[in-house]
Amino acid sequence: MTRRSFARIGDVLPSVLRDLGLQKRFHERQLVERWSDIVGPEISQRAHATKFENGTLYVRVDHGAWMQELHFIEKDLVQKLRAACPEVNLTRIRLGARDVE
Numbered sequence: 001m002t003r004r005s006f007a008r009i010g011d012v013l014p015s016v017l018r019d020l021g022l023q024k025r026f027h028e029r030q031l032v033e034r035w036s037d038i039v040g041p042e043i044s045q046r047a048h049a050t051k052f053e054n055g056t057l058y059v060r061v062d063h064g065a066w067m068q069e070l071h072f073i074e075k076d077l078v079q080k081l082r083a084a085c086p087e088v089n090l091t092r093i094r095l096g097a098r099d100v101e
Contacts, residue, residue, distance in 0.1 A: 027087040028052040035059070038084045039077060043070070048098075055091035057081065060098040067095045 014023065035049035035057075046066045051058045061067040070077065074093050082090050 024087075027085060031057065031081060031085045031088045031090065034084065035081075038081055043077075047095075052088070052090075055089050057090055057093045059093055059095050061095050062098045064097070067097065070095055 029052070032049045032052055036044035039047070046063065047059050047061045047070060049057055049059050059070070061070060070093070074095075077093060078090055081093075082088070
């Protein structure tokens with residue numbers, strides 16, 4: 001009787017995602033999911049990352065004043081997000097009102 005050796009999913013997942021061409025999308029989704037941790041509680045209470053597409057992170061903001069504030073610090077936010085997720089090719093953040101799709 002042969003004994004099978006099992007690998008841990010965490011050890012195998014990166015190569016499986018890469019082989020399926022999904023690693024890039026996985027990292028992009030991680031950026032969206034980690035938004036709150038990266039930008040901190042003050043911003044994340046008022047703005048929520050919704051998706052990443054073609055180098056752009058889409059963020060919904062709950063108030064026009066905060067949208068303007070985030071627009072002023074967009075370059076700093078992009079740098080912070082790039083540092084946290086260097087495998088993602090983030091070029092800009094697109095801000096939108098929370099009640100507008």
